Amino acid sequence: MSYLLVEHADVLVTMNQGRSEIIDGALLVENNIIINIDTSDEMQKYLHQHNINPDEIINSKGTVVLPGLINCHHHLYQTLTRTLGTAGGLSLFDWLKTLYPIWGQMDAESVYTSAKLGLIELILSGATTVADHLYLFPNGSRLDDEIAAAQELGVRFHPTRGSMSLGESKGGLPPDNICDTEEHILQDSQRVIETFHDAEDFSMCRIGLAPCSPFSVTADLMKQSAEMARSYKVVNLHTHLAETIDENRFCLEKFGKRPLEYMESLNWLGDDVWFAHMVHPDDDELKKLAHSCTGVCHCPSSNMILASGIAPIRQMVDAHIRVGLGVDGSASNDGNQMLGEARQAMLLQRVGWPGFESSAGRFSAREALELATLGGAEVLNRKDIGSLEVGKAADFVAFRIDDLHHAGGQSDKVASLLSCAPTGVWLSVINGSIIVQNGELLNVDIENLIIKHNQLAHKMLVKAGVA
Numbered sequence: 301m302s303y304l305l306v307e308h309a310d311v312l313v314t315m316n317q318g319r320s321e322i323i324d325g326a327l328l329v330e331n332n333i334i335i336n337i338d339t340s341d342e343m344q345k346y347l348h349q350h351n352i353n354p355d356e357i358i359n360s361k362g363t364v365v366l367p368g369l370i371n372c373h374h375h376l377y378q379t380l381t382r383t384l385g386t387a388g389g390l391s392l393f394d395w396l397k398t399l400y401p402i403w404g405q406m407d408a409e410s411v412y413t414s415a416k417l418g419l420i421e422l423i424l425s426g427a428t429t430v431a432d433h434l435y436l437f438p439n440g441s442r443l444d445d446e447i448a449a450a451q452e453l454g455v456r457f458h459p460t461r462g463s464m465s466l467g468e469s470k471g472g473l474p475p476d477n478i479c480d481t482e483e484h485i486l487q488d489s490q491r492v493i494e495t496f497h498d499a500e501d502f503s504m505c506r507i508g509l510a511p512c513s514p515f516s517v518t519a520d521l522m523k524q525s526a527e528m529a530r531s532y533k534v535v536n537l538h539t540h541l542a543e544t545i546d547e548n549r550f551c552l553e554k555f556g557k558r559p560l561e562y563m564e565s566l567n568w569l570g571d572d573v574w575f576a577h578m579v580h581p582d583d584d585e586l587k588k589l590a591h592s593c594t595g596v597c598h599c600p601s602s603n604m605i606l607a608s609g610i611a612p613i614r615q616m617v618d619a620h621i622r623v624g625l626g627v628d629g630s631a632s633n634d635g636n637q638m639l640g641e642a643r644q645a646m647l648l649q650r651v652g653w654p655g656f657e658s659s660a661g662r663f664s665a666r667e668a669l670e671l672a673t674l675g676g677a678e679v680l681n682r683k684d685i686g687s688l689e690v691g692k693a694a695d696f697v698a699f700r701i702d703d704l705h706h707a708g709g710q711s712d713k714v715a716s717l718l719s720c721a722p723t724g725v726w727l728s729v730i731n732g733s734i735i736v737q738n739g740e741l742l743n744v745d746i747e748n749l750i751i752k753h754n755q756l757a758h759k760m761l762v763k764a765g766v767a
């Protein structure tokens with residue numbers, strides 16, 4: 301039995317049902333589970349009564365402690381191609397067509413290295429759980445390669461086995477040579493579920509199935525993926541949907557249906573499904589999402605950088621739709637900064653819906669932090685993470701608010717995390733293990749990883765003939 305005590309947090313944000321915030325908060329962990337949460341004074345009494353001497357005590361004075369942030373949508377491999385498509389201001393379809401041939405040069409080593417680098421950046425920005433969407437597997441690369449990186453770092457991981465089967469010759473968007481046969485996609489999906497999927501509470505690895513988008517897979521693959529996922533326990537379904545006006549037009553032209561209607565026809569609505577984006581739903585689609593308990597992952601930076609539009613997250617939250625937050629691929633965000641993404645969500649909703657006359661309707665910092673914590677847990681169908689409560693997984697982070705960036709923002713320390721410039725974590729604990737302490741990621745040689753990552757990225761550009 302091992303005990304970790306974190307005490308004297310200026311504010312401890314629980315995200316429990318009453319959204320309690322504890323001043324001078326403390327949290328006690330036994331192995332990987334939270335066993336008490338209270339003020340630091342009350343915690344001392346508890347330790348005394350139960351005769352517990354913590355193995356490690358962390359004084360978190362000068363910080364705000366939060367549930368670990370949850371990233372619900374990402375393409376870690378895209379860290380290899382940051383800036384390439386975004387510098388020129390391309391929109392989604394042109395951005396994809398520029399990058400597809402370069403991504404076709406990836407291999408197992410580049411998938412592993414980019415996943416490790418991207419995950420480190422995420423962890424240092426507050427993420428403790430990450431869902432990734434890997435949907436092309438050129439040159440022998442596999443989902444296994446990114447899972448290895450996540451396991452080494454100790455981050456809670458939801459890799460989704462993505463796929464593309466509808467190449468240009470069949471009316472899809474991607475080039476044929478990076479698409480796969482549906483037979484192999486389904487075989488490999490089954491293999492990764494049976495090899496890596498852990499459906500139990502406190503699981504560190506849950507597989508999802510994620511055909512890439514309506515414009516890169518067939519209807520048949522969507523249906524078969526759903527059937528396969530539902531034959532296992534908590535294998536969830538994920539895809540991109542209604543990201544741009546172009547996509548809405550593509551679906552209407554090709555299927556005679558709007559994107560959500562198309563997904564409904566494939567039996568792809570439900571509490572085991574979450575869609576990235578949903579930037580352009582109409583009122584009926586919002587009702588359908590709420591009624592079917594289908595989840596949405598909001599990716600504000602990506603939507604801004606690709607000029608996709610502003611997702612109506614204010615309306616979705618008000619309609620009790622399950623909404624989480626994602627940084628999206630590192631090539632359509634160019635960053636893996638999870639706290640920064642929560643700030644973007646708050647800012648974009650304020651810009652998007654200025655019509656709310658009273659400030660009461662405006663998206664608050666706390667609502668944005670809720671998307672990044674509890675919202676993400678709901679979207680990933682996890683009851684064991686997302687809030688700091690007795691019996692939940694010990695996944696939490698602390699951000700310093702006594703530093704340069706927050707000076708003068710002490711009147712609301714929680715809101716200052718997003719209203720002031722986002723910073724890196726001071727402490728990160730995942731599943732009871734200290735991963736970041738004093739702002740340093742323990743036991744990882746980041747400098748050499750960056751060098752290796754940049755060499756691999758350059759090699760891909762040379763092979764693709766663009767460098």
Ligand SMILES: [Zn+2]
Binds near residue numbers: 433
């Ligand atoms: Zn994406």
